[in-house]
Amino acid sequence: MKAPLPFLLVLLAVPAAWQLAIWCFEPKPAFLPPPAMVAGVLWTERSALLGHTLVTLGEAVLGYAIANVFALGCALFCFHVGGAERVLAPWLVALKNVPFPTVASILVVVMGDSLGPKLIVVVLVTFFPILANLNKGLKTADPVLIDRLRTLHATRWQIFRKAAWPAAIPFYLAAHEIAFTGSIIAAIVAEWLFAQRGLGFLIVQASTQFRTDRLFAVTLVASVVAMLVYGLVGLAERRVLRWQRA
């Protein structure tokens, strides 16, 4: 089965099951709005939805980029400095296990409704899976290849570039599958706590107004964005790792 086909199946099966549930159980639209009603919201509020989606996406992408810079920096540091990983590990584990909604609340109180808290939440959520995968990938570098490079008197940086980094790439790409989509969820949760714009803000607004149709519309938009991001990572993976299929 080609890769897009299962996704197409999801796109068809979810609305079909949804409509079927409405026909069978006839719930009130306030509990489960029919697909047509949600489609109506998607159409009439398209420009607002697009604007808020772009805000969330912007925060997610920016936060994710920062997380990547930190994770790559940390991985490089651990690779080059012996024992660094052992020293950093407790700090990273502590950081990873702090409940991020709590951190987000504190950040909102301290920093207010600015970009900062949202970016920090996205970084907190996505940094660890990227770093963990990178560290694992760098360790899979072939020791025989490293020996070959050492006999050529390669520098530590050359060993990283020519042997360790190519070994880490599949792990780095696998991290994106989890972390990039996670960045969108993190941005939404951060907006949820305190924001005037973004999909998280729309969710809070729709729930306080008991607008189930809009909640469904926002959920759909968020899911589609996450799936598109996932697809984008898949495309990058196929392009970068095309040698595996040669």
Place this chain on the structure above:
Amino acid sequence: MITVSQVSKRFPGGTVALDQIDLTVARGEFVSLLGPSGCGKSTLLRLLAGLDTATSGIVQVGGLAPVEACRRGAIGVAFQRPALVPSRTALENVRLTLEIVRRPGSFTPAELLRQFGLEAFGHHYPHQLSGGMQQRVNIACALVHRPEILLLDEPFGALDEITRESLTGWLRGVISATGQTVVLVTHSVEEAVTLSHRIVLMRPDPGRIHSVSEVPAAARIGDWTAPAVVAEVTHLRRRLHGVVPAGAAA
């Protein structure tokens, strides 16, 4: 060219891998290190390659410490498992050596692969090549910068007997064309006999040189079934049995 003088290597656990090793390899000479597992052949090669340091004694390659010889690109090493980057084609893998060490007179990677009979496979990735082809690319990687010394650690050890025989003949041709000094670590008596000028027989516990023998020119030929080869192999095999610890062969 290569001088190993009173070299010992003791590992942190206390294991003595090499004990008082003395060996000299002349320029252009092909020397094989032969012996049972654990006799220190690979350890000695790692010392020559600058990948490890001796606990005592002196190792010199071309009058230099091995690490300095590596810095000058004087050493090429091919291991039993091909040291190839899986995401690079055969050609790119050979180029990798030149990306790190540039020496005047280096071979052109594409030309070297052509000489190695791999012209049509330059753009293949390692996983698309057979074991024998991967090993030829591996040796091309070790040779492309034209090092004075080639160190081979059981390069054909993982290959089947027929491929091994054919690649041994091929390697003899390559070395006679390039004129390098070669140290080969091998378990194969046939390989050692048909390739080497001299064979260093080593024995384990601790790793020491048991004896060094000259190989008659008549035995350095491609046909492993030739009488001169068979006689030399038989003679050497008998001596090898003498250095295998009791019970180790069972």
